[in-house]
Amino acid sequence: MSNLEILLILIIAAVIAYYATKRQAQSWQASRDKTKLDSLPNYYGYFGAICTLLPALIVLSFWSFIEGNIISALVVSKFERLSASNASDLSLVMNEIKIIVESGLSEKNSNDLFYEKAAVLIERYSSVSLFLKVASVFALSILGFMYAYLKITPRFKARKKVEKTAVYFLLLSALVAILTTAGIIFSVLFESIAFFSQISIFDFVFGTHWSPQIAIREDQVSSTGGFGAFPLFWGTILISIIAMIVAAPLGLISAIYLAEYAQPKIRNVVKPILEILAGVPTVVYGFFAALTVGPMMSGLGDRLNEFGMSFEIELFAGLVVSSESALAAGLVMGMMIMPFILSLSDDVISAVPDSLRDGSIAMGSTKSETVWKVVFPAALPGIVGGFLLAISRAIGETMIVLMAAGVAANLTANPLNSVTTVTTQIVVLLTGDQEFDSIKTLSAFALALGLFVTTLILNILALQIVRRYREQYE
Amino acid sequence: MEISDNMDLDQEISKTVGSPLLESKVRIACRDVNVFYNKNVQAIFNVNLDIGKNQILAMIGPSGCGKSTLLRCFNRMNDTIEDCVVDGLIELDGENIHSKKIDPVVLRANVGMVFQKPNPFPKSIYDNVAYGPRLHGLTQNNSELDDIVEESLTKAGLWKETKDRLNKPGTGLSGGQQQRLCIARAIAVKPEVILMDEPTSALDPIATATIEELMSELKSAYTIVIVTHSMQQAARISDRTAYFHLGRLVEVDETGHIFTNPNHSLTENYITGRFG
Numbered sequence: 039m040s041n042l043e044i045l046l047i048l049i050i051a052a053v054i055a056y057y058a059t060k061r062q063a064q065s066w067q068a069s070r071d072k073t074k075l076d077s078l079p080n081y082y083g084y085f086g087a088i089c090t091l092l093p094a095l096i097v098l099s100f101w102s103f104i105e106g107n108i109i110s111a112l113v114v115s116k117f118e119r120l121s122a123s124n125a126s127d128l129s130l131v132m133n134e135i136k137i138i139v140e141s142g143l144s145e146k147n148s149n150d151l152f153y154e155k156a157a158v159l160i161e162r163y164s165s166v167s168l169f170l171k172v173a174s175v176f177a178l179s180i181l182g183f184m185y186a187y188l189k190i191t192p193r194f195k196a197r198k199k200v201e202k203t204a205v206y207f208l209l210l211s212a213l214v215a216i217l218t219t220a221g222i223i224f225s226v227l228f229e230s231i232a233f234f235s236q237i238s239i240f241d242f243v244f245g246t247h248w249s250p251q252i253a254i255r256e257d258q259v260s261s262t263g264g265f266g267a268f269p270l271f272w273g274t275i276l277i278s279i280i281a282m283i284v285a286a287p288l289g290l291i292s293a294i295y296l297a298e299y300a301q302p303k304i305r306n307v308v309k310p311i312l313e314i315l316a317g318v319p320t321v322v323y324g325f326f327a328a329l330t331v332g333p334m335m336s337g338l339g340d341r342l343n344e345f346g347m348s349f350e351i352e353l354f355a356g357l358v359v360s361s362e363s364a365l366a367a368g369l370v371m372g373m374m375i376m377p378f379i380l381s382l383s384d385d386v387i388s389a390v391p392d393s394l395r396d397g398s399i400a401m402g403s404t405k406s407e408t409v410w411k412v413v414f415p416a417a418l419p420g421i422v423g424g425f426l427l428a429i430s431r432a433i434g435e436t437m438i439v440l441m442a443a444g445v446a447a448n449l450t451a452n453p454l455n456s457v458t459t460v461t462t463q464i465v466v467l468l469t470g471d472q473e474f475d476s477i478k479t480l481s482a483f484a485l486a487l488g489l490f491v492t493t494l495i496l497n498i499l500a501l502q503i504v505r506r507y508r509e510q511y512e
Numbered sequence: 513m514e515i516s517d518n519m520d521l522d523q524e525i526s527k528t529v530g531s532p533l534l535e536s537k538v539r540i541a542c543r544d545v546n547v548f549y550n551k552n553v554q555a556i557f558n559v560n561l562d563i564g565k566n567q568i569l570a571m572i573g574p575s576g577c578g579k580s581t582l583l584r585c586f587n588r589m590n591d592t593i594e595d596c597v598v599d600g601l602i603e604l605d606g607e608n609i610h611s612k613k614i615d616p617v618v619l620r621a622n623v624g625m626v627f628q629k630p631n632p633f634p635k636s637i638y639d640n641v642a643y644g645p646r647l648h649g650l651t652q653n654n655s656e657l658d659d660i661v662e663e664s665l666t667k668a669g670l671w672k673e674t675k676d677r678l679n680k681p682g683t684g685l686s687g688g689q690q691q692r693l694c695i696a697r698a699i700a701v702k703p704e705v706i707l708m709d710e711p712t713s714a715l716d717p718i719a720t721a722t723i724e725e726l727m728s729e730l731k732s733a734y735t736i737v738i739v740t741h742s743m744q745q746a747a748r749i750s751d752r753t754a755y756f757h758l759g760r761l762v763e764v765d766e767t768g769h770i771f772t773n774p775n776h777s778l779t780e781n782y783i784t785g786r787f788g
Binding site for chain 1: 587589592617618619620621622624625627629631632633634635643644647648694697698701
């Protein structure tokens with residue numbers, strides 16, 4: 039009997055409990071002395087269903103969660119050979135045993151008698167566990183129903199109880215998201231602490247040499263490893279700045295056009311199109327950047343070079359545009375976040391109350407004076423908030439940079455050189471065959487922590503600004 | 513009162529009762545004004561009305577009778593509403609406001625407006641009042657601008673309360689103060705006419721009294737047209753009162769006359785509270 043089947047039976051039981059308790063409540067209502075119920079019969083039904091379902095469900099999920107570990111521990115304790123071995127060997131052996139259990143014991147597919155013995159034991163424990171689980175879950179379910187049925191009286195405050203349960207249910211749902219986030223933060227934090235125990239924070243943040251390749255074998259020709267992440271953070275900043283230079287004016291001006299000037303017909307066509315643009319996967323922008331914009335710019339650089347040569351102009355002499363450049367990545371990233379800025383700014387501008395526009399127009403100002411002197415200043419905090427959100431998106435962007443800006447950790451202010459960003463390096467560090475306990479892998483967690491802190495600060499700032507803006511009109 | 517047939521109504525109010533037209537000192541003149549929304553919904557029917565200099569004209573009538581629509585014709589605010597067509601002649605000081613020579617922007621500088629809900633800009637008190645003068649380049653230097661701001665705030669009865677906090681945001685004032693700030697903002701550009709669209713409907717009685725007092729003082733320099741739902745207010749402050757009903761101007765007369773001895777039965781019903 040699988041968990042799904044148990045769940046199904048529980049739900050059916052809950053439905054039956056709902057109708058049974060509801061019927062009971064209705065019968066009071068219909069009785070000769072017309073007893074006045076505390077709540078509607080429905081709520082008695084819900085109460086019955088909750089009592090039947092909830093405790094059983096909690097036990098079921100808890101049991102399923104720990105079942106595997108307990109069985110493993112029991113098996114390990116039975117065999118001296120297993121309890122003596124170390125952690126990584128043990129998990130390998132246990133995996134093998136579990137495979138045997140799953141493929142069925144009848145087939146003699148293992149030549150080791152030991153494995154077979156263990157597998158038999160696991161299966162025995164599993165069936166015992168399943169029996170206990172089913173028995174306890176259904177017993178709880180029945181007990182819960184009986185409790186509910188005996189508990190309810192016409193004066194019983196069923197509605198209050200149901201409301202309270204609903205609140206806990208909502209709280210639980212919210213907790214799932216919060217706990218997940220907390221889990222991610224702590225895993226990143228602990229790995230980072232492990233990293234910083236080997237490399238000092240100062241060297242990591244301010245060091246300018248980044249080459250995380252470390253010799254795995256003694257005789258390997260490799261760098262000694264450098265973990266100065268400054269070039270990465272600088273690359274992130276450089277590309278984000280270029281992206282914002284492209285996206286901020288374009289997005290803002292189009293937003294003003296859409297919100298203030300465009301005919302509804304145009305607006306209804308343009309806005310969905312731009313929202314589609316915002317939904318294009320970034321990898322698509324990435325190959326657009328790598329295959330079109332990058333080569334185009336390096337070609338343009340060569341052209342200018344020749345041009346300078348033929349006229350003996352010094353200006354373009356040293357101009358070398360690599361086909362992977364911060365500029366190409368920044369431009370394309372700007373195009374990527376432009377719709378994002380546009381959409382947010384458009385919302386904020388549209389939220390400025392019409393009474394302000396009327397007031398300004400009635401003062402004898404033209405449309406554009408109204409827009410720039412009244413609407414724009416009123417919307418400014420919200421627009422800035424939108425910009426900050428856009429910047430944190432740009433900082434977190436990976437694919438475009440990976441494809442268009444390269445992976446060379448140059449510390450340069452020249453946007454025509456190739457640079458790399460924090461996110462790109464995390465990808466490079468964690469893809470392919472990796473040892474998970476090497477310092478190289480740990481450095482990815484440190485980078486992630488740095489990124490996380492940066493975007494967190496930006497997001498908090500943005501939310502603060504947006505909130506202050508909202509308060510102004512409410 | 514049930515209106516079953518529009519024909520009856522047309523007959524009943526085909527001609528405005530009272531004295532809509534003035535012999536002299538006319539500031540705004542309306543002749544056969546019709547206003548349409550969406551081409552087929554008519555909001556105003558054949559309104560003929562003169563508004564005199566240094567007078568307060570109160571426009572009263574049940575909701576949806578077109579008084580605000582007509583008010584917004586006087587500074588061409590209806591231009592900003594799509595599909596709104598104003599037909600007929602409206603003159604300001606003898607000049608057709610719809611003629612090609614008139615720039616609506618200049619017109620609106622001459623015909624100020626105060627709205628139902630106080631709508632100060634999210635700027636400082638000073639910048640709110642200085643908005644118009646700066647826009648129209650009325651001043652040469654900062655001290656002149658300071659003078660205009662002080663003068664306007666004084667006229668609006670707000671100077672004493674705000675002179676120490678001119679740099680604080682205008683949105684931080686109380687509702688009544690905000691409305692007086694809007695009046696100060698409107699008179700800072702020295703308009704000839706001030707249009708007020710239910711300026712005290714969102715205010716408490718004390719703030720209302722302050723603003724009514726203010727209007728009586730402003731009358732000496734400006735022509736004021738006020739839309740109001742409060743008949744007491746119309747009776748207290750206005751020189752003439754116009755009663756509108758379903759887009760028709762039913763009756764216009766001296767305020768004292770209208771409230772003591774209305775000629776039209778619709779006006780009488782509204783004033784005595786039997787309808788509206």
